[in-house]
Amino acid sequence: MSRLILVLGDQLTETIAALREADRKTDIVVMAEVADEASYVQHHPKKIALIFAAMRKFAARLRDDGWDVRYTQLDDTENTGSIPGELLRRAEETGATEVFATEPGEWRLIEALNDAPLKIKQLEDDRFIATHAEFQDWAKGRKQLRMEYFYRDMRRKTGLLMDGDDPVGGKWNFDHDNRKPAPDEVDFGGPMQFTPDETVEEVLDLVESRFGNSFGQLRPFWFATEPGQAKRALSHFIRHALPKFGDFQDAMLDDNRFLYHAVISPYITLGLLDPLEVCREAEKAYENGDAPINAVEGFIRQIIGWREYIRGIYFREGPDYVSRNALKHKRDLPAFYWGEKTRMRCVAKAVEQTEAEAYAHHIQRLMVTGNFGLLAGIDPAQLHEWYLRVYIDAFEWVEAPNTIGMSQFADDGIIASKPYISSGNYIDKMSDHCKSCDYKVKVKTGDGACPFNLLYWHFLHRHRGKFEGNPRMGNMYGTWDRMTEDKRDTILREAEDFLARMEKGEIV
Numbered sequence: 439m440s441r442l443i444l445v446l447g448d449q450l451t452e453t454i455a456a457l458r459e460a461d462r463k464t465d466i467v468v469m470a471e472v473a474d475e476a477s478y479v480q481h482h483p484k485k486i487a488l489i490f491a492a493m494r495k496f497a498a499r500l501r502d503d504g505w506d507v508r509y510t511q512l513d514d515t516e517n518t519g520s521i522p523g524e525l526l527r528r529a530e531e532t533g534a535t536e537v538f539a540t541e542p543g544e545w546r547l548i549e550a551l552n553d554a555p556l557k558i559k560q561l562e563d564d565r566f567i568a569t570h571a572e573f574q575d576w577a578k579g580r581k582q583l584r585m586e587y588f589y590r591d592m593r594r595k596t597g598l599l600m601d602g603d604d605p606v607g608g609k610w611n612f613d614h615d616n617r618k619p620a621p622d623e624v625d626f627g628g629p630m631q632f633t634p635d636e637t638v639e640e641v642l643d644l645v646e647s648r649f650g651n652s653f654g655q656l657r658p659f660w661f662a663t664e665p666g667q668a669k670r671a672l673s674h675f676i677r678h679a680l681p682k683f684g685d686f687q688d689a690m691l692d693d694n695r696f697l698y699h700a701v702i703s704p705y706i707t708l709g710l711l712d713p714l715e716v717c718r719e720a721e722k723a724y725e726n727g728d729a730p731i732n733a734v735e736g737f738i739r740q741i742i743g744w745r746e747y748i749r750g751i752y753f754r755e756g757p758d759y760v761s762r763n764a765l766k767h768k769r770d771l772p773a774f775y776w777g778e779k780t781r782m783r784c785v786a787k788a789v790e791q792t793e794a795e796a797y798a799h800h801i802q803r804l805m806v807t808g809n810f811g812l813l814a815g816i817d818p819a820q821l822h823e824w825y826l827r828v829y830i831d832a833f834e835w836v837e838a839p840n841t842i843g844m845s846q847f848a849d850d851g852i853i854a855s856k857p858y859i860s861s862g863n864y865i866d867k868m869s870d871h872c873k874s875c876d877y878k879v880k881v882k883t884g885d886g887a888c889p890f891n892l893l894y895w896h897f898l899h900r901h902r903g904k905f906e907g908n909p910r911m912g913n914m915y916g917t918w919d920r921m922t923e924d925k926r927d928t929i930l931r932e933a934e935d936f937l938a939r940m941e942k943g944e945i946v
């Protein structure tokens with residue numbers, strides 16, 4: 439009796455657990471473009487296009503390899519609109535009674551498969567360095583789950599940048615060297631871009647007709663949609679950008695959307711690139727003397743450290759994680775997150791490129807849109823939905839801990855030991871945005887005062903009870919307390935006024 443083998447849109451790896459379990463002579467692969475997945479949030483059109491194009495090409499490769507693949511396109515008339523629905527339909531069609539799936543990266547879909555009236559076995563997705571059990575073991579009994587210690591275990595496990603038991607270069611972490619302000623010129627032309635082929639063009643037409651009204655520009659579309667292309671994009675990054683990745687990792691520029699970033703997160707998460715192979719390629723660049731240790735260590739840490747740790751937190755904390763709101767923030771997401779006008783240049787620039795590219799790099803997400811949301815007291819659930827909608831690499835297991843935990847402190851400090859907040863000074867130091875902003879970053883109060891400055895103190899003041907005892911925040915409260923009462927009152931009044939005008943929908 440044949441079995442059904444489910445492959446989801448972010449499981450496009452030939453060696454994925456469910457396919458390894460299958461027998462290509464008798465089992466049937468099920469893949470489906472379905473309305474439920476394409477609309478559980480209103481995804482950026484580029485994200486849907488990437489997933490559908492990569493799915494279609496993956497199905498073609500499986501067929502070439504001799505698999506029987508039942509593939510449903512979004513506009514097929516029999517399409518039931520959901521993954522469980524498609525499994526049921528294919529079970530009736532083939533007589534199969536058993537399904538093998540690789541565990542989805544989202545509680546919503548894990549539960550939907552558990553609830554489906556079919557015998558579905560969900561196998562752990564082992565395209566990661568750490569298993570669920572390993573993360574649980576590591577976390578057990580620890581008061582604090584700091585990424586840094588988990589990361590060291592992943593270095594030991596993989597042997598990446600290890601010299602016996604010691605870290606190569608004598609230190610585990612070279613982050614201290616990785617905070618250079620924006621360079622005057624960037625000698626990297628950005629990620630490798632690919633001209634859409636026939637399959638991609640077909641998908642673009644479909645997405646345009648079905649999702650053309652969503653936030654985000656579909657064209658030009660240049661992402662890699664197959665492993666060969668993704669590998670070329672990785673080599674291009676390693677050769678031309680990795681050497682400076684570390685130095686300028688936190689920098690932002692008005693006229694450069696990618697700086698020295700890799701833009702490979704969607705490729706890794708969809709399954710077009712293997713995370714360990716990516717790290718080995720970066721390590722090779724260090725060993726060959728082509729990239730310095732601060733760049734290579736920083737890059738590898740993002741993948742075997744942050745990415746793995748974030749996943750561990752998502753699955754450890756459970757389905758309610760996305761609705762946590764430790765700071766009780768309730769303000770609605772302002773319209774400028776959807777491209778309406780704002781006078782804050784850094785925010786306008788981050789949103790503009792998000793709309794165009796479905797991409798912004800980490801510091802834009804964390805220290806511009808995330809920082810503003812946190813300072814202004816925006817409801818973290820609304821921010822979570824925003825991040826899930828607008829980025830090409832946004833899947834809940836990776837997006838939610840970054841937003842709810844790292845960026846918004848809504849998990850009460852599981853991920854971040856203190857809130858990631860900054861005044862305008864940080865943005866000014868790391869970018870060239872402030873030079874052409876309507877607001878003046880050096881102006882603390884009164885006409886033209888930068889809202890990040892006002893809201894920074896407003897945040898600290900309104901959450902004093904929670905944070906003044908935090909050893910990493912004592913200096914901030916010290917500075918606040920040393921201001922005259924008059925100055926503090928002015929700052930708080932102007933911050934309140936800003937928030938009230940923002941809530942009224944005025945251009946701020």
Ligand code: FAD
Pocket residue numbers: 698699700701702703704706707737740741744745746748798799800801803804808825829831832833836837838840841844845
């Ligand atoms: P690079 O800066 O070149 O880094 C290399 C790789 O490291 C990335 O491709 C990615 O695979 C990994 N990585 C780096 N930082 C993280 C991190 N914090 N968590 C997980 N992986 C990381 N990343 C996503 O992949 N999907 C998301 O939905 C997502 N949402 C985010 C939301 C917020 C509020 C914040 C602050 C960060 C979010 N990130 C997310 C993390 C990070 O911003 C992106 O991984 C990164 O910008 C992707 O671009 P890149 O490939 O150029 O990364």
Ligand code: DLZ
Pocket residue numbers: 445446447448470471472473475476477481485486489542543544547833834
């Ligand atoms: C994100 C997404 C979209 C837009 N569409 C599909 C789809 O039509 N079919 C599919 O199998 N997967 C899709 N995905 C990816 C799933 O939503 C993803 O597997 C879950 O969110 C778990 O990570």
